Amino acid sequence: MSMSDEYDYVIVGAGSAGCVLADRLSASGSNRVAVIEAGPADRYFWIHVPLGYGKTFYDRRINWAYRTEPDPGLGGRADYWPRGKVLGGSSSINAMVWIRGDAADYADWEAAGNPGWGWSDVLPHFRRIEHNEAGANEYRAQGGPVHVSDLTDRVHPLAARFIAATVQAGLPFNSDFNGPAQEGVGIYQTNTKAGWRVSAARAFLRPAMRRANVTVLTRALATRIMFDGSTATGVEILQSGTRRVLTARREVILSAGAVNSPQLLQLSGIGPGDLLRTHGIEIRHENAQVGANLQDHVGINYTYRTTVPTLNQEIGPWWGKLLAGANFLLRGRGPLSLSMNQGGGFLRTRPGLDRANVQLYFQAISTHQAKTGSRPLLGPDDFPGFSIGLSNCVTTSRGRISISSADPTAPPSIQPNSLSTASDVQDVLEGMKFLRRIADQPALRDIIVEELAPGPAVQTDAELIADFRARCGTVYHPSCTCRMAPDGVVDARLRVHGIHRLRVVDASIFPQLISGNTNAPVMMVASKASDMIEQDQV
Ligand SMILES: Cc1cc2nc3c(=O)[nH]c(=O)nc-3n(C[C@H](O)[C@H](O)[C@H](O)COP(=O)(O)OP(=O)(O)OC[C@H]3O[C@@H](n4cnc5c(N)ncnc54)[C@H](O)[C@@H]3O)c2cc1C
Numbered sequence: 001m002s003m004s005d006e007y008d009y010v011i012v013g014a015g016s017a018g019c020v021l022a023d024r025l026s027a028s029g030s031n032r033v034a035v036i037e038a039g040p041a042d043r044y045f046w047i048h049v050p051l052g053y054g055k056t057f058y059d060r061r062i063n064w065a066y067r068t069e070p071d072p073g074l075g076g077r078a079d080y081w082p083r084g085k086v087l088g089g090s091s092s093i094n095a096m097v098w099i100r101g102d103a104a105d106y107a108d109w110e111a112a113g114n115p116g117w118g119w120s121d122v123l124p125h126f127r128r129i130e131h132n133e134a135g136a137n138e139y140r141a142q143g144g145p146v147h148v149s150d151l152t153d154r155v156h157p158l159a160a161r162f163i164a165a166t167v168q169a170g171l172p173f174n175s176d177f178n179g180p181a182q183e184g185v186g187i188y189q190t191n192t193k194a195g196w197r198v199s200a201a202r203a204f205l206r207p208a209m210r211r212a213n214v215t216v217l218t219r220a221l222a223t224r225i226m227f228d229g230s231t232a233t234g235v236e237i238l239q240s241g242t243r244r245v246l247t248a249r250r251e252v253i254l255s256a257g258a259v260n261s262p263q264l265l266q267l268s269g270i271g272p273g274d275l276l277r278t279h280g281i282e283i284r285h286e287n288a289q290v291g292a293n294l295q296d297h298v299g300i301n302y303t304y305r306t307t308v309p310t311l312n313q314e315i316g317p318w319w320g321k322l323l324a325g326a327n328f329l330l331r332g333r334g335p336l337s338l339s340m341n342q343g344g345g346f347l348r349t350r351p352g353l354d355r356a357n358v359q360l361y362f363q364a365i366s367t368h369q370a371k372t373g374s375r376p377l378l379g380p381d382d383f384p385g386f387s388i389g390l391s392n393c394v395t396t397s398r399g400r401i402s403i404s405s406a407d408p409t410a411p412p413s414i415q416p417n418s419l420s421t422a423s424d425v426q427d428v429l430e431g432m433k434f435l436r437r438i439a440d441q442p443a444l445r446d447i448i449v450e451e452l453a454p455g456p457a458v459q460t461d462a463e464l465i466a467d468f469r470a471r472c473g474t475v476y477h478p479s480c481t482c483r484m485a486p487d488g489v490v491d492a493r494l495r496v497h498g499i500h501r502l503r504v505v506d507a508s509i510f511p512q513l514i515s516g517n518t519n520a521p522v523m524m525v526a527s528k529a530s531d532m533i534e535q536d537q538v
Contacts, residue, residue, distance in 0.1 A: 007034040007215070009533070010235050010248040011255055012222040012264065015089020016519050017506040017526040018255035019200035020129070022216070023145075023208040024530035034246050035205070035216045036237055039085035047092045048197050050190070051315075051336045056093040062086035063093060066259060066411055068474075073397070073419035074298075075469045081414060082476065083259055087218065088201030090257065091519055094476065096190040096197060096339045098148050100126050101514030101521055102182045102346075102355040112511040113485050114492040117528075125527040126178070126520065129203075134189075139179050145203035146523065147193035151338060155187055156311055156364035158386055159343040163187075164443035166360070169434065171347050182516065183356050185345035191519070192339070195332030200523065223408040225252055225268040225502065227284060232502035238408070251501045251533065255526070258478040258508040259401055262291035263412040265482065265489070266403045270499065279406040285498035291412075293483045294399035295513035298418050298428070299361070299391030299475040300468055302435055303368045303453040304444075305383060311335050311365040312380040340365055346393065346516070349430035355515050358431035360438075361389035368452045385452065388438065390431040391475045393515035396421040401481050416474070425465060428472075432464050477518045482508035493532045494525075505529040 009025050011018050014037035026033045039062055046052030047062065056062060066081040084090035103119040110118040127141035134150040136142045166185040167173055174184025191198045208214045220239040225232050226247075234247040254261045265271055269284030271291060276283050315324050315335050327334030343362035348355070366385025399417035404410055419425055439448060450456075454467040482489040482496075482504045489497060490509050496502045507522050514521050 005034065005215075005244070006247045006249060007032040008248070008250045009033045009253060010246045010251075011035045011253045012235060013037065013089060013254070013256035013260070013506065014087045014201065014205060014216065015084060015255060015257055015506065016091045016200045016522040017529075019088065019091075019204040019208075020523050020526035021253060021255060021505060021530055021533075022214060023204040024527070025533060026208050026211050026214045029211065029213055031213060031250070033208075033214050035214070036220045036222050036235060036246065037087055037216065037218050038221045039087070040218050042087040042092050042199065042201050044086075047086065047088070047199070049336050050096060050192055050195070050197055050339050053093065053095055053340070057082055064259070064411070066414060068414040068416050071416050071418050073417065073469060074472065079416065079418075079473050081259070081474055081478070083257060087205060087216070088199035090476070091191075091200040092197070094519055095341055096192055097341050097344070097517045098178070098189045098191050098520055099182075099516035100178045100524070101516045104355045105512070105514040109484070109511045113487075114511060116492055117484075122524050122528065125524040129520070129523050129527055132189075134176070137179075140176070145207070146191050147198045147203075148189050149192045150187075150189055151342065152187050154333065154338060155342040156335075158306075158308065158310060158364045159187060159362055161443045161447070162343045162362040162388065162438070165438050165441035166345055168441035168443055169437045171345055174345070177344075177346065177516075182346050183348065185360065186343070188339065188341055188344045190339045192337070195337030221408065222256065222264060223267070225264065227268075227499075230285065230498060231500040248501070250537065251503060253533070254482075254502070254504045255506045257506050258294070258481045259412060259414065261504050261506055261508045262401045262481040262489075263403055264408075265290045265496070265504075267406065267408050270496065272402075275402055279403055281406055285496075287489060287497060289483060289487070289489050291401040291481050292398070293480045293488075294401055294414075294416065294478060295395050295397070295480045295510075296399070296416055296418070296478045297359075297391045297393070297395060297475045297513065298472045299389050300428075300432075300472040301363075301387040301389045301453065302432075302439070302451065303366045303385060303387045304439060305366075305385050305449040305452055306447050307449060308384060308447050310384045310386050312382070312384055316380050316382060341389075347434065349427060349434060355394065357393050357427045357515070358434070359391050359393050359516060360435070361391075363387040363389065366452070388435055390428070390435050392424060392427045392431070394427070395424055395513055397424050416478075418472075419469065428468050429461055429465055432468065477507075477513060479507040479510040479513050479518060484509045484511045493536065494529050503529065503533070
């Protein structure tokens with residue numbers, strides 16, 4: 001049996017972008033908005049506790065838990081790609097580091113043929129979405145829905161040593177990575193409030209759901225876009241074994257994320273001709289760019305055994321967990337209330353670069369003894385240890401997302417093609433050398449017993465690179481698979497080329513991956529898109 005529902009806007013995906021759109025497009029009260037989410041409501045306790053990140057990482061009830069194809073750049077390993085499948089999307093399972101990216105990233109977006117996407121255009125949207133606990137100025141704002149916490153007085157004491165050592169190694173201190181300059185070392189801000197995660201669902205969707213003109217369907221999989229000729233008219237969904245169509249009077253908006261938005265376009269006949277023909281899908285608009293240009297950051301941890309207590313001792317033993325739990329529940333403080341990435345930084349590893357090419361992460365915790373296939377943040381090493389991580393910022397490697405079947409329930413094929421260019425390899429090599437220089441500075445050297453991973457046997461460039469390829473993994477920033485460009489997938493107003501009344505609004509539209517974390521940039525994109533959609537109302 002098939003039923004039909006009519007809305008003005010049908011949004012696919014309640015993630016970082018979809019939640020912002022649902023809020024903005026329904027605010028006036030004059031539009032009926034439907035949001036289709038494949039996952040469940042976000043009622044699971046560990047979603048809301050910052051360190052619960054370790055619990056949701058592999059939880060298939062709320063996580064797509066993708067595996068990539070074997071990646072030659074990773075020595076043929078198939079990487080694990082968690083993606084949120086729940087209200088809030090990946091913002092419900094991410095590490096909450098709040099970063100906008102470098103002004104130069106957005107200059108590049110605009111230069112790629114996208115007028116209106118330069119730094120001065122996007123800055124007002126970054127300001128509009130946030131409530132910065134540390135105050136407002138020309139870069140930062142208060143009053144927006146996303147509460148951004150300054151954790152300077154709450155981080156583990158070792159973070160101060162990490163910062164001191166990094167300054168000794170030559171990187172300047174930066175008190176606000178989202179201020180005038182991104183470069184430097186400092187404490188990460190997180191999208192948390194009084195110790196609890198502020199996901200896109202909490203900040204944007206919950207308030208929207210109180211409005212009578214908003215309908216949110218959970219456990220509802222969008223299976224294809226419906227058309228009248230080259231005009232999108234609605235979305236077919238599969239919910240509790242039943243297929244039905246939601247009709248969109250104004251527009252269909254895909255916010256299914258960088259893996260699933262290109263998948264849904266391809267399933268709907270918009271994509272590379274050969275691929276669609278292989279799977280017997282009728283071609284509506286041939287475009288080889290759909291699913292192409294996949295960009296992501298890859299990262300690695302260096303792990304150290306130390307003489308001073310770390311979070312390992314605070315949350316490792318059973319009494320530590322009990323104390324941490326009580327401290328969190330009663331006061332919203334302590335290790336459970338913090339992202340594990342406490343300190344961090346952005347650096348240029350060589351002269352001549354116009355922005356940072358390596359990002360640093362400091363974690364006052366180590367999981368060297370952990371088995372692979374688990375992420376036991378709540379079961380760290382039984383000795384004191386800490387980790388310094390790094391990832392690349394600017395990447396020139398390009399991968400691809402392709403449907404593996406015409407069946408919408410089958411996961412798409414993910415080919416990251418990581419570290420496939422010489423400059424990407426050079427960036428991480430120079431990053432690793434700088435990381436070891438940090439560990440060798442007086443502020444850290446004296447308290448380090450030994451480097452556990454990769455360990456002293458790894459010394460030459462070739463050994464460092466081989467170790468990186470063997471141990472690195474995604475830092476969860478896939479993007480650019482429905483690239484915004486005149487010759488890409490969407491135009492500068494995020495309308496799908498060749499199709500009417502269909503937009504893509506999520507990380508997939510990035511023309512180029514920004515040099516940092518992606519949650520805030522995705523929300524910025526959705527904030528800007530909602531203005532455009534209202535301006536274009538027909
Ligand atoms: C483990 C992890 C850690 C991260 N850490 C950070 C961090 O510390 N800081 C940071 O800034 N960024 C971080 N990120 C990245 C950031 O969270 C994402 O870039 C961002 O949330 C992506 O937003 P999006 O709207 O593009 O997609 P998502 O937020 O992934 O939303 C897509 C939504 O669409 C739904 N969906 C997909 N297909 C369908 C379908 N066919 N039908 C119905 N619904 C569908 C999904 O279930 C999901 O809810 C992290 C990501 C992960 C996974």
